[in-house]
Amino acid sequence: MGDAHPLLAALSGARHGALHRRVLLTVSAMFFFDLADLNTFAFAAPAIRRAHLFTVDDIAFVTALAFAGMAAGAILGGRFADHVGRRRVMAGSVVLFSAASVVNALVTGVGAMAAARFATGFGLGAMTSVAITYLSEVTPAAHRGRAQATALGTGLVGIPVVAFTARGLTADDPGGWRALFVIGALGVLLVPLLIRLPESPRWLLARGRSTEAVQVTRAFVPDWEPSADALAAPPLRRTGHGSPNCSPRASGVTPWPSWSCGSSGSSASTGSSPGCRRCSPTTARTSRRA
Numbered sequence: 001m002g003d004a005h006p007l008l009a010a011l012s013g014a015r016h017g018a019l020h021r022r023v024l025l026t027v028s029a030m031f032f033f034d035l036a037d038l039n040t041f042a043f044a045a046p047a048i049r050r051a052h053l054f055t056v057d058d059i060a061f062v063t064a065l066a067f068a069g070m071a072a073g074a075i076l077g078g079r080f081a082d083h084v085g086r087r088r089v090m091a092g093s094v095v096l097f098s099a100a101s102v103v104n105a106l107v108t109g110v111g112a113m114a115a116a117r118f119a120t121g122f123g124l125g126a127m128t129s130v131a132i133t134y135l136s137e138v139t140p141a142a143h144r145g146r147a148q149a150t151a152l153g154t155g156l157v158g159i160p161v162v163a164f165t166a167r168g169l170t171a172d173d174p175g176g177w178r179a180l181f182v183i184g185a186l187g188v189l190l191v192p193l194l195i196r197l198p199e200s201p202r203w204l205l206a207r208g209r210s211t212e213a214v215q216v217t218r219a220f221v222p223d224w225e226p227s228a229d230a231l232a233a234p235p236l237r238r239t240g241h242g243s244p245n246c247s248p249r250a251s252g253v254t255p256w257p258s259w260s261c262g263s264s265g266s267s268a269s270t271g272s273s274p275g276c277r278r279c280s281p282t283t284a285r286t287s288r289r290a
Contacts, residue, residue: 007210007217011201012141014221019198020139024147026193027135030094031155033187034124036162037101040184041066041117043166044177048113051174058110065114069121070128077126078133086134086203090127091194097123098188105181137200138220 014020045059054062073093081089100119107113132148139147165183169176198220204213218224 005205007201007205007213010217010221010224011138014140014224016140016143017220017222019220020143020147023135023138023197024150026190026197027131028151028154029190030090030127030131030187030194031151032158032161033094033184033190034097034127034158035155036158037097037120037184037187038066038070038124039159039162040101040166040180041104043163044170044180047166047170047174047177051177052108054110061110062114062117066117066121069118069123070125073122073125073127074129075125077122078129080126081130081133082203086130086137086200087194087197089130090134091191093123093127093130094187094191094194095123097121097127098185101181101185105178105185134200137202138198 041062045054048054049059077089077093097120100116100123103116104113104120107116132151135147135151136144162180162184166177166180169179198216199212201213201216201220204210204216
């Protein structure tokens with residue numbers, strides 16, 4: 001169905017307003033802490049090796065578990081978001097990776113460190129896949145690519161920030177690496193901002209909550225007045241595990257939104273309207289003529 005639904009067409013064609021900017025600022029801040037926290041262990045590892053006699057194999061094991069957690073989080077967190085909503089999973093994933101980062105600061109054993117990094121990675125992976133999908137779903141079509149570039153670019157800034165912070169904290173203090181993980185946990189301060197964000201109208205439509213979807217759309221597009229057709233339009237059909245046809249799916253291995261075409265299972269990563277053959281206007285017109 002894509003953006004052919006009147007409500008989704010209004011979202012796609014909207015001007016980039018104050019609520020869009022608030023969403024972008026919040027998601028960008030999430031990515032800042034996401035990529036900063038992802039790299040904390042890499043910069044803390046030399047100090048941990050000196051202080052707690054970790055071997056190179058120990059460091060490799062902990063690092064591997066972190067990335068395994070990210071893969072699991074991207075898949076399972078995304079699927080969970082298809083059922084309970086984007087906003088809840090974003091907030092929950094931030095709480096998870098922040099709490100796990102604090103645990104990282106408290107443990108010294110290889111096994112405990114690896115388990116904490118797995119949990120951290122799970123939260124980071126879930127946040128990445130759901131946040132980039134949410135941003136695509138609520139951002140006007142003309143601004144989607146720019147918004148995603150801004151969010152991810154802000155996240156990349158977190159890497160040198162944590163690198164220079166690690167240098168200052170661990171140069172003279174053998175236990176300074178613990179403070180580095182505590183700093184990575186500061187992303188939890190974003191949770192109050194996250195829970196104030198509106199839910200994705202596309203997700204609300206997919207769950208049959210059309211009245212709420214109209215209310216949220218009017219918040220994003222203040223000058224939009226829903227027509228009788230918009231109010232009477234059927235909700236988006238869901239496929240497979242709960243994703244609407246031709247809408248971004250939060251689930252998947254990659255952190256990028258993918259557009260689902262019917263029940264065929266084919267998808268393509270994109271940040272704009274899908275070129276979905278089954279659901280395209282051209283195909284629909286051809287089907288009606290036939």
